[in-house]
Amino acid sequence: MSTAASTIAPATQQVKERTADLHLKAEHAPFMAAMVRGLLPRQAYITMLGQALHLHRALERAVERAARSPGPLTRVARPEHRRTPHIERDLAFFGAEVPAPSAAARRADALIAEGEARGAIDVLGMQYVLEGSNNGNRFIARPVAKAYGLTPPDGLGFLLPHGEEQPRVWAAFKADLDACGMVQPEIDALVRGARQMYDAVMGLHDSLPTT
Numbered sequence: 001m002s003t004a005a006s007t008i009a010p011a012t013q014q015v016k017e018r019t020a021d022l023h024l025k026a027e028h029a030p031f032m033a034a035m036v037r038g039l040l041p042r043q044a045y046i047t048m049l050g051q052a053l054h055l056h057r058a059l060e061r062a063v064e065r066a067a068r069s070p071g072p073l074t075r076v077a078r079p080e081h082r083r084t085p086h087i088e089r090d091l092a093f094f095g096a097e098v099p100a101p102s103a104a105a106r107r108a109d110a111l112i113a114e115g116e117a118r119g120a121i122d123v124l125g126m127q128y129v130l131e132g133s134n135n136g137n138r139f140i141a142r143p144v145a146k147a148y149g150l151t152p153p154d155g156l157g158f159l160l161p162h163g164e165e166q167p168r169v170w171a172a173f174k175a176d177l178d179a180c181g182m183v184q185p186e187i188d189a190l191v192r193g194a195r196q197m198y199d200a201v202m203g204l205h206d207s208l209p210t211t
Protein backbone atom coordinates (compact mmCIF):
# COMPACT_ATOMS: atom_id res chain seq x y z
CA MET A 1 0.00 0.00 0.00
CA SER A 2 1.37 3.45 -0.81
CA THR A 3 1.96 6.04 1.90
CA ALA A 4 -0.88 8.18 0.56
CA ALA A 5 -3.31 5.25 0.72
CA SER A 6 -2.37 4.38 4.30
CA THR A 7 -3.49 7.79 5.59
CA ILE A 8 -6.99 7.71 4.13
CA ALA A 9 -10.13 5.77 5.09
CA PRO A 10 -10.36 2.36 3.35
CA ALA A 11 -12.10 2.25 -0.03
CA THR A 12 -14.99 0.07 1.19
CA GLN A 13 -15.67 2.39 4.13
CA GLN A 14 -15.68 5.45 1.88
CA VAL A 15 -17.88 3.95 -0.82
CA LYS A 16 -20.41 2.75 1.74
CA GLU A 17 -20.54 6.12 3.51
CA ARG A 18 -20.61 8.14 0.30
CA THR A 19 -23.48 6.13 -1.23
CA ALA A 20 -25.57 5.72 1.94
CA ASP A 21 -28.05 8.35 0.70
CA LEU A 22 -28.67 6.35 -2.49
CA HIS A 23 -28.95 3.04 -0.63
CA LEU A 24 -31.67 4.52 1.51
CA LYS A 25 -33.49 5.76 -1.59
CA ALA A 26 -33.10 2.41 -3.40
CA GLU A 27 -34.31 0.47 -0.37
CA HIS A 28 -37.48 2.52 -0.06
CA ALA A 29 -38.40 2.81 -3.74
CA PRO A 30 -41.95 1.49 -4.45
CA PHE A 31 -40.72 -1.56 -6.40
CA MET A 32 -38.41 -2.76 -3.59
CA ALA A 33 -41.02 -1.97 -0.94
CA ALA A 34 -43.59 -4.11 -2.79
CA MET A 35 -41.10 -6.96 -3.13
CA VAL A 36 -40.11 -6.84 0.56
CA ARG A 37 -43.76 -6.89 1.61
CA GLY A 38 -44.46 -9.88 -0.65
CA LEU A 39 -46.95 -7.75 -2.59
CA LEU A 40 -45.21 -7.70 -5.97
CA PRO A 41 -47.21 -9.66 -8.56
CA ARG A 42 -45.39 -12.72 -9.89
CA GLN A 43 -45.42 -11.34 -13.46
CA ALA A 44 -43.77 -8.09 -12.29
CA TYR A 45 -41.03 -10.15 -10.62
CA ILE A 46 -40.45 -12.03 -13.90
CA THR A 47 -40.41 -8.73 -15.84
CA MET A 48 -37.78 -7.42 -13.42
CA LEU A 49 -35.65 -10.56 -13.96
CA GLY A 50 -35.72 -10.07 -17.73
CA GLN A 51 -34.67 -6.42 -17.56
CA ALA A 52 -32.11 -7.08 -14.81
CA LEU A 53 -30.54 -9.65 -17.13
CA HIS A 54 -29.76 -6.88 -19.64
CA LEU A 55 -28.20 -4.69 -16.96
CA HIS A 56 -26.10 -7.52 -15.52
CA ARG A 57 -24.97 -8.63 -18.98
CA ALA A 58 -23.78 -5.11 -19.75
CA LEU A 59 -21.85 -4.86 -16.50
CA GLU A 60 -20.34 -8.34 -16.77
CA ARG A 61 -19.09 -7.57 -20.27
CA ALA A 62 -17.56 -4.31 -19.04
CA VAL A 63 -15.91 -6.15 -16.12
CA GLU A 64 -14.55 -8.80 -18.45
CA ARG A 65 -13.06 -6.20 -20.81
CA ALA A 66 -11.61 -4.13 -17.97
CA ALA A 67 -10.10 -7.18 -16.25
CA ARG A 68 -8.00 -7.92 -19.34
CA SER A 69 -5.55 -5.20 -18.27
CA PRO A 70 -3.74 -5.34 -14.93
CA GLY A 71 -5.48 -3.26 -12.26
CA PRO A 72 -7.91 -3.49 -9.33
CA LEU A 73 -10.48 -5.47 -11.31
CA THR A 74 -7.97 -8.24 -11.93
CA ARG A 75 -7.61 -8.49 -8.17
CA VAL A 76 -11.28 -8.27 -7.18
CA ALA A 77 -13.44 -9.75 -9.99
CA ARG A 78 -14.14 -13.48 -9.73
CA PRO A 79 -16.29 -15.77 -11.88
CA GLU A 80 -18.57 -16.38 -8.86
CA HIS A 81 -19.72 -12.74 -9.05
CA ARG A 82 -21.49 -13.39 -12.36
CA ARG A 83 -25.25 -13.15 -11.87
CA THR A 84 -26.36 -13.75 -15.47
CA PRO A 85 -26.29 -17.59 -15.30
CA HIS A 86 -28.58 -17.40 -12.25
CA ILE A 87 -30.99 -14.98 -13.92
CA GLU A 88 -31.10 -17.13 -17.05
CA ARG A 89 -31.96 -20.18 -14.91
CA ASP A 90 -34.68 -18.22 -13.10
CA LEU A 91 -36.25 -17.15 -16.40
CA ALA A 92 -36.12 -20.76 -17.65
CA PHE A 93 -37.75 -21.90 -14.41
CA PHE A 94 -40.63 -19.49 -14.99
CA GLY A 95 -40.79 -20.48 -18.68
CA ALA A 96 -40.14 -16.85 -19.65
CA GLU A 97 -38.27 -15.61 -22.72
CA VAL A 98 -35.61 -12.94 -22.47
CA PRO A 99 -37.51 -9.72 -23.23
CA ALA A 100 -36.29 -6.90 -25.45
CA PRO A 101 -34.46 -4.30 -23.34
CA SER A 102 -36.76 -1.58 -22.04
CA ALA A 103 -35.90 2.12 -22.29
CA ALA A 104 -34.65 1.96 -18.67
CA ALA A 105 -32.44 -1.06 -19.47
CA ARG A 106 -31.01 0.78 -22.48
CA ARG A 107 -30.33 3.80 -20.28
CA ALA A 108 -28.58 1.52 -17.76
CA ASP A 109 -26.49 0.16 -20.61
CA ALA A 110 -25.51 3.70 -21.63
CA LEU A 111 -24.57 4.58 -18.03
CA ILE A 112 -22.38 1.48 -17.82
CA ALA A 113 -20.74 2.38 -21.14
CA GLU A 114 -20.05 5.89 -19.80
CA GLY A 115 -18.47 4.43 -16.68
CA GLU A 116 -16.37 2.06 -18.73
CA ALA A 117 -15.17 4.93 -20.90
CA ARG A 118 -13.97 6.70 -17.75
CA GLY A 119 -11.98 3.68 -16.60
CA ALA A 120 -11.74 0.32 -14.86
CA ILE A 121 -12.21 1.74 -11.36
CA ASP A 122 -15.58 3.23 -12.30
CA VAL A 123 -16.55 -0.25 -13.53
CA LEU A 124 -15.42 -1.72 -10.21
CA GLY A 125 -17.57 0.82 -8.36
CA MET A 126 -20.52 -0.36 -10.42
CA GLN A 127 -19.75 -3.96 -9.63
CA TYR A 128 -19.55 -3.08 -5.93
CA VAL A 129 -23.20 -2.03 -5.99
CA LEU A 130 -24.47 -5.14 -7.79
CA GLU A 131 -22.46 -7.50 -5.61
CA GLY A 132 -23.31 -5.57 -2.43
CA SER A 133 -27.02 -5.72 -3.23
CA ASN A 134 -26.90 -9.45 -2.41
CA ASN A 135 -26.71 -8.42 1.27
CA GLY A 136 -30.29 -7.23 1.16
CA ASN A 137 -31.42 -9.78 -1.40
CA ARG A 138 -30.85 -12.55 1.13
CA PHE A 139 -33.65 -11.10 3.23
CA ILE A 140 -35.86 -10.12 0.30
CA ALA A 141 -35.77 -13.73 -0.98
CA ARG A 142 -37.90 -14.87 1.99
CA PRO A 143 -41.06 -12.83 1.26
CA VAL A 144 -40.58 -13.46 -2.48
CA ALA A 145 -40.37 -17.24 -1.97
CA LYS A 146 -43.45 -17.13 0.21
CA ALA A 147 -45.44 -14.94 -2.19
CA TYR A 148 -44.87 -17.21 -5.21
CA GLY A 149 -44.55 -20.56 -3.38
CA LEU A 150 -40.91 -21.02 -4.43
CA THR A 151 -38.38 -23.42 -2.93
CA PRO A 152 -34.79 -22.12 -3.23
CA PRO A 153 -32.96 -22.05 -5.53
CA ASP A 154 -35.85 -22.38 -8.04
CA GLY A 155 -36.71 -18.91 -9.34
CA LEU A 156 -34.54 -17.30 -6.66
CA GLY A 157 -31.06 -17.52 -8.18
CA PHE A 158 -30.94 -13.80 -8.90
CA LEU A 159 -31.59 -13.01 -5.23
CA LEU A 160 -29.50 -15.87 -3.80
CA PRO A 161 -26.60 -16.36 -6.22
CA HIS A 162 -24.22 -17.47 -3.48
CA GLY A 163 -26.69 -19.30 -1.23
CA GLU A 164 -25.24 -19.72 2.27
CA GLU A 165 -21.88 -18.49 0.99
CA GLN A 166 -23.05 -14.89 0.56
CA PRO A 167 -21.34 -13.46 3.69
CA ARG A 168 -18.05 -15.14 2.72
CA VAL A 169 -18.20 -13.89 -0.89
CA TRP A 170 -18.98 -10.34 0.25
CA ALA A 171 -16.23 -10.34 2.89
CA ALA A 172 -13.73 -11.55 0.26
CA PHE A 173 -14.90 -8.90 -2.23
CA LYS A 174 -14.37 -6.14 0.34
CA ALA A 175 -11.02 -7.53 1.54
CA ASP A 176 -9.74 -7.76 -2.05
CA LEU A 177 -10.95 -4.24 -2.78
CA ASP A 178 -9.24 -2.76 0.26
CA ALA A 179 -6.07 -4.74 -0.50
CA CYS A 180 -5.76 -2.78 -3.77
CA GLY A 181 -4.48 0.15 -1.67
CA MET A 182 -6.25 2.77 -3.75
CA VAL A 183 -5.26 6.40 -3.45
CA GLN A 184 -7.91 9.08 -2.95
CA PRO A 185 -8.53 9.96 -6.62
CA GLU A 186 -9.06 6.25 -7.32
CA ILE A 187 -11.53 5.95 -4.46
CA ASP A 188 -13.33 9.00 -5.82
CA ALA A 189 -13.68 7.16 -9.17
CA LEU A 190 -14.94 4.07 -7.32
CA VAL A 191 -17.61 6.15 -5.57
CA ARG A 192 -18.56 7.83 -8.87
CA GLY A 193 -19.06 4.44 -10.52
CA ALA A 194 -21.07 3.17 -7.54
CA ARG A 195 -23.35 6.22 -7.55
CA GLN A 196 -23.93 5.79 -11.27
CA MET A 197 -24.93 2.14 -10.80
CA TYR A 198 -27.44 3.11 -8.09
CA ASP A 199 -28.85 5.55 -10.62
CA ALA A 200 -29.09 2.78 -13.27
CA VAL A 201 -30.74 0.25 -10.92
CA MET A 202 -33.19 2.76 -9.47
CA GLY A 203 -34.13 3.87 -12.99
CA LEU A 204 -34.83 0.26 -13.87
CA HIS A 205 -36.90 -0.34 -10.73
CA ASP A 206 -38.87 2.88 -11.23
CA SER A 207 -39.78 1.75 -14.75
CA LEU A 208 -41.28 -1.55 -13.59
CA PRO A 209 -44.90 -2.24 -12.66
CA THR A 210 -45.68 -2.84 -8.98
CA THR A 211 -49.28 -3.98 -9.38
Ligand code: HEM
Binds near residue numbers: 128129133140
Ligand atom coordinates in the same frame (compact mmCIF):
# COMPACT_ATOMS: atom_id res chain seq x y z
C1 HEM B 1 -35.52 -3.43 0.35
C2 HEM B 1 -34.38 -3.39 -0.24
C3 HEM B 1 -33.04 -3.54 0.43
C4 HEM B 1 -32.71 -3.97 1.68
C5 HEM B 1 -33.63 -4.46 2.77
C6 HEM B 1 -31.27 -3.91 1.80
C7 HEM B 1 -30.56 -4.28 2.90
C8 HEM B 1 -29.20 -4.29 3.00
C9 HEM B 1 -28.45 -4.77 4.13
C10 HEM B 1 -29.06 -5.35 5.41
C11 HEM B 1 -27.13 -4.60 3.86
C12 HEM B 1 -25.96 -4.96 4.77
C13 HEM B 1 -25.48 -3.72 5.48
C14 HEM B 1 -24.19 -3.97 6.21
O1 HEM B 1 -23.94 -5.09 6.66
O2 HEM B 1 -23.43 -3.04 6.31
C15 HEM B 1 -27.05 -4.03 2.54
C16 HEM B 1 -25.89 -3.70 1.93
C17 HEM B 1 -25.81 -3.24 0.65
N1 HEM B 1 -26.86 -3.03 -0.22
FE1 HEM B 1 -28.79 -3.18 0.22
N2 HEM B 1 -30.77 -3.45 0.62
C18 HEM B 1 -31.80 -3.22 -0.24
C19 HEM B 1 -31.75 -2.78 -1.53
C20 HEM B 1 -30.59 -2.56 -2.20
C21 HEM B 1 -30.51 -2.17 -3.59
C22 HEM B 1 -31.70 -2.00 -4.52
C23 HEM B 1 -29.18 -2.02 -3.86
C24 HEM B 1 -28.52 -1.64 -5.14
C25 HEM B 1 -29.06 -0.94 -6.09
C26 HEM B 1 -28.43 -2.30 -2.65
C27 HEM B 1 -27.06 -2.26 -2.54
C28 HEM B 1 -26.35 -2.57 -1.39
C29 HEM B 1 -24.91 -2.45 -1.28
C30 HEM B 1 -23.96 -1.96 -2.35
C31 HEM B 1 -24.57 -2.89 0.00
C32 HEM B 1 -23.16 -3.00 0.56
C33 HEM B 1 -22.90 -2.07 1.69
C34 HEM B 1 -23.09 -0.64 1.33
O3 HEM B 1 -22.35 -0.13 0.51
O4 HEM B 1 -24.04 -0.06 1.87
N3 HEM B 1 -29.31 -2.63 -1.66
N4 HEM B 1 -28.31 -3.84 2.04
